[in-house]
Amino acid sequence: MYQHARRTAVPLVVAALGLALLSGTESSARPTTSQPTSQSKAAQWTAAWAASPQTPSTGFTPNWSQEGFSHQTVRQVVRVTEGGDRARIRLSNTYGTSPLKITGATIARTAGGAAVDPGSVRHLTFGGKRSVAVPAHAELRSDAARLPLKPLESVTVTLYIAGTTGPATFHSQAWTDSYRADGDRRADHAGKAFKDATQSWYYLSGVEVGGAARSQKNGIVLFGDSITDGFGSTPGANRRWSDRVAELTRRPVVNAGIGGNLVLNDSAWYGERGTARFGRDALDQPGASTVVVLEGVNDIGFSETKDQPTYKPAPVVSAKELIEGHRALIRAAHAKGLRIVGATLLPLKGSDHWGANAAKVSAEVNEWIRTSGEYDAVVDFDKAMADPADADRLNPAYDFGDRLHPNDAGYQRMAEELARVL
Structure with missing residues (x-):
């Protein structure tokens, strides 16, 4: 999900879901290197x-x-x-x-x-x-x-x-x-x-x-696409939902969102697929204990848009395929000993991501997130952010204006919902 770019599209790379996420990452980037010092060894980061x-x-x-x-x-x-x-x-x-x-x-x-x-x-x-x-x-x-x-x-x-x-x-x-x-x-x-x-x-x-006395690991990583990245929030005001979560919980929060990111496909504009970058961007954050996943709307929404070149090619994704992507993230987080919270996809009717397949798959994936028990906890944004008059639409009070991204009030509501389940 994102605003239009002004470039010629390049092919997306479809993820092979059968590949295991070793050490929480499937990224092609080389491992992080660090320069240890006596100071850094003494500190807990x-x-x-x-x-x-x-x-x-x-x-x-x-x-x-x-x-x-x-x-x-x-x-x-x-x-x-x-x-x-x-x-x-x-x-x-x-x-x-x-x-x-x-x-x-x-x-x-x-x-x-x-x-x-x-x-x-x-x-x-x-x-x-x-x-x-x-x-x-x-x-x-x-x-x-x-x-x-x-x-x-x-x-x-x-x-x-x-x-x-x-x-x-x-x-x-x-x-x-x-x-x-x-x-x-x-x-x-x-x-x-x-x-x-x-x-x-x-x-x-x-x-x-860091600090020598620091021992508790209670950091939160928000992992996702443009909603996590803060699209629609007021620039320069620190009103992304990651900012609001930090303010409400008084816990360390890092934002691992990339606008337009997908669970299953790489993109020249929207970053490596979620299953590939999860280790580097989420699981390897020092001090993290919990990861919150809000991702998948671009996987199902890009194929509904006919005139956006940066979305192409956009394969039609099934609920089964997207669920398998989420399961890969769950396995990787558990292998690292982290708690993982699943967030249901927000209502998107009327946006450029809406269509027959997106409607069907979003409903099926959200129901799986709610009821499967595979995530350690669930935050139900689909219900919390819905228009009371039409459950498939984003509540106008929370809509940035494109029927897809929240505004500042919407991000505040999302933070409040997550704080209840942390």
Whole structure:
């Protein structure tokens, strides 16, 4: 589910459901690498923010992923959902074809826009060095930086790239501004040099917080498509349903949504299929204990749309096929010892994803999620978000305007429903 893109379609890759999800992942990307230090070994880490990596593409709003960066500084603002006395970042070069050379990086408390609190600027190191090369198809963590942070506090990560990157691994829809400046501005606290902005994230795939006394694993990962990603929420306001869940539960919450993502098919625009990226984006988040899955509407809805080239080819998916995809996710989560919550698909009548097959399959899949007992718990968005006058339609009070995505009030309602079953 997503807004229209302006590119020629490439084929989707149909998942082979018979393949096992070893260690919770079937991804073609290489394993995450980390630079351990005495600090990081002593700390217990919790994922406090995340963004799922995507292939460089034109996207749905202007972004810099295809041009990449050259002798530039990119500054990105994120809100952490957990506090700690130290922090580290995770960088992703998952879709890069050559090493990503980061000349330097800083982390600081946000002061508004591109500005940071000057007293909080910390230069990050990687294996004790300020510069690092992230291998192609890999992710890498920084060393720990001593920076006390509070839950729901905004932090700013700044990357300086002296060379030329080529196309950049990114996350298309950030719903908040990221900034760019020429030259080395990693320690610039005023932010005035950052004159360019887009609403995407680049290379940054995680912020983790730590503390020597931390022992409880109670993090929540929301895994899904554009509804999880926050499409329809107010930009810059932190009103995605992941934000609302963090506010209500006071637990660490990370968002592993990708707009347009599918359970069963890869896409050049909408990320690797859910069964392939589940390990990397959800199960491998440190400190996570629970994963919530809300995905499948694109698998059944793309084939109903005749004039959207980025949806093509879009095979007609049966309830049995989609259920098998969900079962693969359940097996992978249980193999990792995580609790997994299934969310029913939201009502979608009247949207561009609606049609005879989508109506039939969504009803069958939702009934399986509710009654099969295969998920550890269920949150029933199909019923909670329905129009009282027509159960197949999204309640107008919660509708962003396309009869598919919630607005801010809808995301608040979703968070409240999930909080009841956590």
